[in-house]
Amino acid sequence: xxxxxxxxxxxxxxxxxxxxxxxxxxxxxxxxxxxxxxxxxxxxxxxxxxxxxxxxxxxxxxxxxxxxxxxxxxxxxxxxxxxxxxxxxxxxxxxxxxxxxxxxxxxxxxxxxxxxxxxxxxxxxxxxxxxxxxxxxxxxxxxxxxxxxxxxxxxxxxxxxxxxxxxxxxxxxxxxxxxxxxxxxxxxxx
Amino acid sequence: xxxxxxxxxxxxxxxxxxxxxxxxxxxxxxxxxxxxxxxxxxxxxxxxxxxxxxxxxxxxxxxxxxxxxxxxxxxxxxxxxxxxxxxxxxxxxxxxxxxxxxxxxxxxxxxxxxxxxxxxxxxxxxxxxxxxxxxxxxxxxxxxxxxxxxxxxxxxxxxxxxxxxxxxxxxxxxxxxxxxxxxxxxxxxx
Numbered sequence: 393x394x395x396x397x398x399x400x401x402x403x404x405x406x407x408x409x410x411x412x413x414x415x416x417x418x419x420x421x422x423x424x425x426x427x428x429x430x431x432x433x434x435x436x437x438x439x440x441x442x443x444x445x446x447x448x449x450x451x452x453x454x455x456x457x458x459x460x461x462x463x464x465x466x467x468x469x470x471x472x473x474x475x476x477x478x479x480x481x482x483x484x485x486x487x488x489x490x491x492x493x494x495x496x497x498x499x500x501x502x503x504x505x506x507x508x509x510x511x512x513x514x515x516x517x518x519x520x521x522x523x524x525x526x527x528x529x530x531x532x533x534x535x536x537x538x539x540x541x542x543x544x545x546x547x548x549x550x551x552x553x554x555x556x557x558x559x560x561x562x563x564x565x566x567x568x569x570x571x572x573x574x575x576x577x578x579x580x581x582x
Numbered sequence: 583x584x585x586x587x588x589x590x591x592x593x594x595x596x597x598x599x600x601x602x603x604x605x606x607x608x609x610x611x612x613x614x615x616x617x618x619x620x621x622x623x624x625x626x627x628x629x630x631x632x633x634x635x636x637x638x639x640x641x642x643x644x645x646x647x648x649x650x651x652x653x654x655x656x657x658x659x660x661x662x663x664x665x666x667x668x669x670x671x672x673x674x675x676x677x678x679x680x681x682x683x684x685x686x687x688x689x690x691x692x693x694x695x696x697x698x699x700x701x702x703x704x705x706x707x708x709x710x711x712x713x714x715x716x717x718x719x720x721x722x723x724x725x726x727x728x729x730x731x732x733x734x735x736x737x738x739x740x741x742x743x744x745x746x747x748x749x750x751x752x753x754x755x756x757x758x759x760x761x762x763x764x765x766x767x768x769x770x771x772x
Contacts, residue, residue, distance in 0.1 A: 436663020473626020
């Protein structure tokens with residue numbers, strides 16, 4: 393959580409953002425656990441809730457998992473640019489993160505993450521019907537044997553972080569951009 | 583809220599969605615009050631939390647307000663396609679809505695909405711600095727006199743609604759698309 397007495401130290405805000413993102417990845421009840429990921433679809437933007445699986449400050453990475461058959465994989469293969477939206481209503485904070493994402497599938501890193509994931513998380517990859525396929529009834533057919541073949545990792549390199557802190561005495565907003573191999577920071581008008 | 587005994591009646595789901603959106607527009611504490619709006623920016627998608635001001639089933643409209651100086655207005659003037667993401671964690675429901683948005687500014691409809699909006703909502707349009715402008719400090723300069731000149735309405739016509747209901751016994755998902763002057767519905771694989 394952002395502490396108000398840090399409001400004038402812009403660099404400490406970025407550290408706190410990544411600490412909070414790390415908590416979001418680890419804790420299922422954290423508001424940052426389920427951000428919105430926006431991609432560029434064929435006819436315009438698209439957006440859906442995803443689960444944040446990892447946030448790595450030093451590598452500037454945000455990681456999520458998906459089904460290789462889902463439409464967002466097709467989007468990501470055409471356009472790598474993505475936007476993440478994290479919103480902590482209780483903490484009065486919004487993060488808008490832009491980055492570039494690639495899809496890892498059927499390789500060593502995907503295998504590592506598959507092995508480390510919980511059995512319950514793996515279940516959805518066993519669905520016989522690809523996500524978003526039209527279906528004649530809401531009841532799914534028999535699941536597949538394994539699921540790893542459908543498991544994919546969305547690996548996003550972060551390029552900018554836009555932080556907004558809402559408060560009655562006047563909102564605070566700052567932007568952090570990765571330029572020339574370092575983070576550049578600036579206050580923004582909210 | 584979605585009632586489980588309606589799960590087999592796909593058309594009643596669409597009605598309930600619009601009822602819930604209507605509540606979201608009216609009630610500040612409703613989870614649908616602050617959806618994410620994704621637009622297509624110059625270099626990829628962008629996303630931010632907005633306030634839902636109106637949801638009109640018969641006109642298939644979702645309405646939000648914004649500052650005419652904000653970057654999303656520039657985005658919307660280039661690309662009308664938008665994606666909305668509504669997420670009700672307690673109600674286990676996600677709505678993904680695609681549509682086409684236009685910006686109303688300085689016209690009769692904008693004036694009507696301005697007159698009807700609360701004094702506190704109008705405050706932010708009086709900011710002397712345009713939203714997203716880099717600033718040397720987090721403290722804002724003196725506000726403008728009025729604000730109506732910066733007030734704009736995002737008027738979105740809905741083209742499709744993707745409804746996802748999360749439950750342990752198997753998620754439910756349905757899509758509603760406006761085609762041939764009516765809503766077409768289909769179950770989807772979650």
